[in-house]
Amino acid sequence: MFRRDEIVGRDEELLARLGYKQEFKRAFTPLEVFGLAFSVIGLFPSMTSVLVYGLPNGGPVSMVWGWVVASLFVLCIGMSIAELASAAPTAGGVYYWTHTFASPRWRNLLSWIVGYADTIGYISGLASVDWGCAVQITAAASIGSGQTYVATSAQTFGIFVAVLLSHGLPFRVSTLVLNGMATNYTAGVDASVHISEEASNAAVAVPWAIVHNGFQLGRNVILASVLDDDSQKVVAASRQAFAFSRDGVLPFSSILSRVNKYTRTPVNAVWFVIITAGLLGLLSFAGTQAINAIFSVTVNALYIAYIIPIVSRWLGDNDFKPGPFHLGPFSLPISVIAVLFMTFMNVVFLFPATPSMNYTVVVLGGVFALSIVWYYFPVYGGVHWFTGPVRNVNVGDESSSPNTDVTKEVGGEKKIGLCSPSDTDRGSFLTLGQLL
Numbered sequence: 001m002f003r004r005d006e007i008v009g010r011d012e013e014l015l016a017r018l019g020y021k022q023e024f025k026r027a028f029t030p031l032e033v034f035g036l037a038f039s040v041i042g043l044f045p046s047m048t049s050v051l052v053y054g055l056p057n058g059g060p061v062s063m064v065w066g067w068v069v070a071s072l073f074v075l076c077i078g079m080s081i082a083e084l085a086s087a088a089p090t091a092g093g094v095y096y097w098t099h100t101f102a103s104p105r106w107r108n109l110l111s112w113i114v115g116y117a118d119t120i121g122y123i124s125g126l127a128s129v130d131w132g133c134a135v136q137i138t139a140a141a142s143i144g145s146g147q148t149y150v151a152t153s154a155q156t157f158g159i160f161v162a163v164l165l166s167h168g169l170p171f172r173v174s175t176l177v178l179n180g181m182a183t184n185y186t187a188g189v190d191a192s193v194h195i196s197e198e199a200s201n202a203a204v205a206v207p208w209a210i211v212h213n214g215f216q217l218g219r220n221v222i223l224a225s226v227l228d229d230d231s232q233k234v235v236a237a238s239r240q241a242f243a244f245s246r247d248g249v250l251p252f253s254s255i256l257s258r259v260n261k262y263t264r265t266p267v268n269a270v271w272f273v274i275i276t277a278g279l280l281g282l283l284s285f286a287g288t289q290a291i292n293a294i295f296s297v298t299v300n301a302l303y304i305a306y307i308i309p310i311v312s313r314w315l316g317d318n319d320f321k322p323g324p325f326h327l328g329p330f331s332l333p334i335s336v337i338a339v340l341f342m343t344f345m346n347v348v349f350l351f352p353a354t355p356s357m358n359y360t361v362v363v364l365g366g367v368f369a370l371s372i373v374w375y376y377f378p379v380y381g382g383v384h385w386f387t388g389p390v391r392n393v394n395v396g397d398e399s400s401s402p403n404t405d406v407t408k409e410v411g412g413e414k415k416i417g418l419c420s421p422s423d424t425d426r427g428s429f430l431t432l433g434q435l436l
Helices: 005-018 030-041 042-048 051-087 094-101 107-144 153-171 176-180 184-186 191-200 202-246 267-286 287-314 330-348 359-376
Strands: 406-410 411-418
Touching: 042 330, 051 094, 051 330, 051 411, 094 107, 094 202, 094 287, 107 153, 107 267, 107 359, 107 406, 153 267, 202 267, 267 287, 267 359, 287 330, 287 359
Parallel strands: none
Antiparallel strands: 406 411
16 A cells, blocks of 8 residues: 555646646545545435426426436436546546647637636536535525515625635635534434423324424535535635646736635635626526526537547547546547537537527627637637647656656656556556446
8 A cells, every 4th residue: 555645745746747746735635535426426415406397397307217217317427427537637637638738720729718617617517516505595495484584686695705705715714623513413403302201292292293304404404515515616616727827828817827825725716606696696587598598608618628529539640648547448439428418419409498488598609709719719719829838847858748658757767658558657557447
């Protein structure tokens, strides 16, 4: 087994090969990385937030088998992305992979588009889940008032903003005390038992109190799950914004790419994500159809950001060198299934509702239009200066670009690799057969 400092050293070495110096504190363990991914996906809050759409339109069958069928296709997407992540584990992710694997003729424009798609996808994902959380809070208030209270758009938006701000504050203050108190909230379920001799009709009142408390706890757990999902989306979205700003693409990149010297986290990028998500929430004043579009924007934007690097890996002019996680002969068919499913879902989510237009086209189309204008803008546009991910560390030949082979002496032996060290440097490849 490797010691933690040795593992971190290897991670920093791999990052240097990709052209970047270590700026963040490597504090996430493998279990915590899994927890972050599970939270960002938001399985439980996602199920509860779409009940209002699934049950009226497809019934219980859609809520059961819809999840099962979709999960199989999403698993294919996850495995295809995992292969790329194993080969090049950078905060830039899909943006970096696109520039690395795409054809030299198109890599600059494609990585530019993918970067903006990934950024708006994560930001709209944060906005959509936070809006769902705000709606659940107002629904709980309505139920508690016997349906006499009906929240206005302004009130729901206010709760939405409060939830957004609650994610930003923990990045500026210590949360260790709050985290340590978490277990206290689920302790003492037998408290009512201790007053059995003082309660009337104790045989009914005491067990009812315990069970009812469990239902209340369950409702709070759902809300807590949504809040946790939101917090992890802030982490993912801010790292994407930081990586994109590090290469000078986003407006105010010099500010957004700064790393807080005390926390070693991109605090400015965090607040950029939160403020932008808050602006998306203003769609609520345009009506239900408009605010619901942020859910579709998330899927469409992220699927576009996933499709391009996966296709570029197979069709681009590159020499793909897999990392420790590799699907072997299953890699191509799984990638094909993933791309076909994402393409189909992109078309579905762009369909308009019968009585009104689909605001997804407005939001997503607007972002893409502005990004293209910014890319081709005379004199200052990205077409004049953008050449892909900017290296901030020199390894081997300083003139080499992120998408060329990089050499480095490791243990007296010269290692050569495009995106990842060889299997002798990081361990043998993990094949699909070994996973199963």
